[in-house]
Amino acid sequence: MGEYSASLLLGNFRKETLEYFCFRGVDPGLQEALASVFWAGPRLVADVPEMKPICDQILVKYGKDYPEKSKDDVNDKFRHRLGVQAPAKLLVENYLMEISKNYNVPFEPDQKVSEEHLVQ
Numbered sequence: 001m002g003e004y005s006a007s008l009l010l011g012n013f014r015k016e017t018l019e020y021f022c023f024r025g026v027d028p029g030l031q032e033a034l035a036s037v038f039w040a041g042p043r044l045v046a047d048v049p050e051m052k053p054i055c056d057q058i059l060v061k062y063g064k065d066y067p068e069k070s071k072d073d074v075n076d077k078f079r080h081r082l083g084v085q086a087p088a089k090l091l092v093e094n095y096l097m098e099i100s101k102n103y104n105v106p107f108e109p110d111q112k113v114s115e116e117h118l119v120q
Contacts, residue, residue: 026062026070034058035073038066043082089113 026034041055059066093113100107 031070031073032075034062035070036075036078038070039074040078040082089116 037051038055038058041051045051089110090113093109096107097109099105
């Protein structure tokens, strides 16, 4: 009888532990990081092939509806840095001027870009 009770308790303990760790959802402290990694996966998979299995594991653990639930939790700075929008023309001009100074290469900045920035 004691062996049966111990076995029953152990079985219950394993079941509760499994449910606690696997089915309780995303830890709030990890939500932003997981959402950001999952969001970046398709954008980085060409350069970082490990992203595909990582994203697959996130889907297995948190379900097929995870992408929809987590799209608002992606870090804004991260989203901006990996976005597809081109940098501002003035920023590009400033970088080119600094690079040309550093390497002693003649460079004439585009006056239209400076004028456009002054108008705005």
